[in-house]
Amino acid sequence: MAFATHHIIRTLTSSSARNAAIKHVTIIGGGQMGAGIAQVAASTGHTVVLVDTSEDILKKAAKGIEGSLKRVVKKKFADKPEAGQEFIQKVMKNVSVSTDATSTVQNTDLVLEAIVENLKIKQGLFSALDKAAPQHTIFASNTSSLPITDIASSTARLDRFGGLHFFNPVPMMKLVEVIKTQSTSPETFDSLMAFSKALGKNPVTCHDTPGFIVNRLLVPYMMEAIRLQERGHGSKEDIDMAMKLGAGYPMGPFELLDYVGLDTAKFIIDGWYEMEPDNPLFAPSLMLNKLVAEGKFGKKNGEGFYKYK
Numbered sequence: 144m145a146f147a148t149h150h151i152i153r154t155l156t157s158s159s160a161r162n163a164a165i166k167h168v169t170i171i172g173g174g175q176m177g178a179g180i181a182q183v184a185a186s187t188g189h190t191v192v193l194v195d196t197s198e199d200i201l202k203k204a205a206k207g208i209e210g211s212l213k214r215v216v217k218k219k220f221a222d223k224p225e226a227g228q229e230f231i232q233k234v235m236k237n238v239s240v241s242t243d244a245t246s247t248v249q250n251t252d253l254v255l256e257a258i259v260e261n262l263k264i265k266q267g268l269f270s271a272l273d274k275a276a277p278q279h280t281i282f283a284s285n286t287s288s289l290p291i292t293d294i295a296s297s298t299a300r301l302d303r304f305g306g307l308h309f310f311n312p313v314p315m316m317k318l319v320e321v322i323k324t325q326s327t328s329p330e331t332f333d334s335l336m337a338f339s340k341a342l343g344k345n346p347v348t349c350h351d352t353p354g355f356i357v358n359r360l361l362v363p364y365m366m367e368a369i370r371l372q373e374r375g376h377g378s379k380e381d382i383d384m385a386m387k388l389g390a391g392y393p394m395g396p397f398e399l400l401d402y403v404g405l406d407t408a409k410f411i412i413d414g415w416y417e418m419e420p421d422n423p424l425f426a427p428s429l430m431l432n433k434l435v436a437e438g439k440f441g442k443k444n445g446e447g448f449y450k451y452k
C-alpha cells in the first residue's frame with residue numbers, strides 16, 4: 144500500500160487499446176461505498192487509486208479495506224492462512240491513495256465517483272476532471288438518487304458517462320445497477336457491464352429514472368410503512384414482524400430505514416418530491432421529518448425508529 148500522487152504511466156497507442164477492458168480505476172470518495180468498491184476492484188485484479196480530501200480519511204479507508212480483507216480471508220482461506228496473507232498483500236498492492244484527483248485521472252480507464260450526495264459538488268468535481276482525463280476515460284457516478292444526466296451535464300463527455308450503483312456493504316452485495324442515459328454510448332454501456340461482471344457482480348440494466356430499480360421500489364415501500372404507522376393502522380414492531388414473517392424479507396421496513404439512515408431516506412424522498420410533486424408515492428412524511436429534525440438518524444447514531452444504545 145503506497146501513498147501515491149503519481150502512478151502507473153500507461154500509454155494508449157491504438158484505437159483497439161482505447162476499447163480495451165477497464166483495468167485501471169480511479170475511485171473518488173473513500174467513504175463507506177468508495178472503500179468497498181476499491182476493495183472489490185483490487186481483489187479482482189484491477190489497479191485502483193482511491194482519492195479523498197485528506198490523508199487521514201485515506202489512511203482510515205486503507206485500514207478499513209485491510210480489515211475487511213482479513214475477514215474475507217478468514218473464511219476463504221480458513222485452512223491456508225499463509226495463502227490468505229499472500230492474497231491480502233497482493234490486493235493491497237493494487238491499491239494506492241491520493242488527495243490529488245486531477246493528476247490521478249490523467250492515466251485511468253474509469254473514474255468512479257462516490258462522494259457526498261450533492262448535485263452541485265458532484266458537477267463541480269466532474270467538470271474539473273473532464274478537462275484532466277484522457278479522451279477514452281469513462282466517467283460514472285455511484286449516486287443513489289440524483290439523475291446521472293444532470294451530473295453528466297457538467298462535462299463534455301456525455302457519451303462516455305453512465306451510472307454504476309453499488310449496494311452496501313459492497314463486498315457482500317452481488318448487485319450493480321448499470322445506468323444508461325439517453326447520451327450514454329453503447330460502447331460505454333458495454334464497458335460498464337463488462338467491468339461489473341469482472342468485479343464478480345451481477346449487473347442489471349437501468350434507465351436514468353428516480354431510484355433506478357431497487358430504490359424506486361424500496362423507498363416508496365418504506366415511506367408507505369411510515370404512513371401506515373402514522374395512520375395508526377399498525378405499530379412499527381408489528382409491521383416489521385409482518386414483512387419479515389409474511390413476505391420473507393430479512394429486515395422489516397423500520398429496521399431497514401434505521402439501517403439506511405433516516406437522514407438519507409429523507410434526502411432521497413425530498414429530492415424526488417421536488418422532481419415530481421404530484422406523485423403521491425414521493426410525498427414527504429411528518430414523522431420522518433420530525434425524527435431527522437431531532438437528530439435521530441438511525442443505527443449510525445444510536446436512535447431512529449428504534450434505540451440502539
Ligand SMILES: NC(=O)c1ccc[n+]([C@@H]2O[C@H](COP(=O)([O-])OP(=O)(O)OC[C@H]3O[C@@H](n4cnc5c(N)ncnc54)[C@H](O)[C@@H]3O)[C@@H](O)[C@H]2O)c1
Binds near residue numbers: 172257
Ligand atoms: N451508503 C450507502 O448505502 C450507499 C449505497 C449506494 C450508493 N451510495 C452513494 O454513494 C455515494 C457515497 O456514499 P457513502 O455512503 O460512501 O458516503 P460517505 O460519507 O461514507 O463517503 C463520502 C466520502 O467522499 C469524500 N468526499 C467528499 N467530497 C469529496 C471530493 N470533492 N473529493 C474527494 N472526496 C470527497 C468524503 O470525505 C467521504 O470520505 C453517495 O452518492 C451515495 O448516495 C451510498
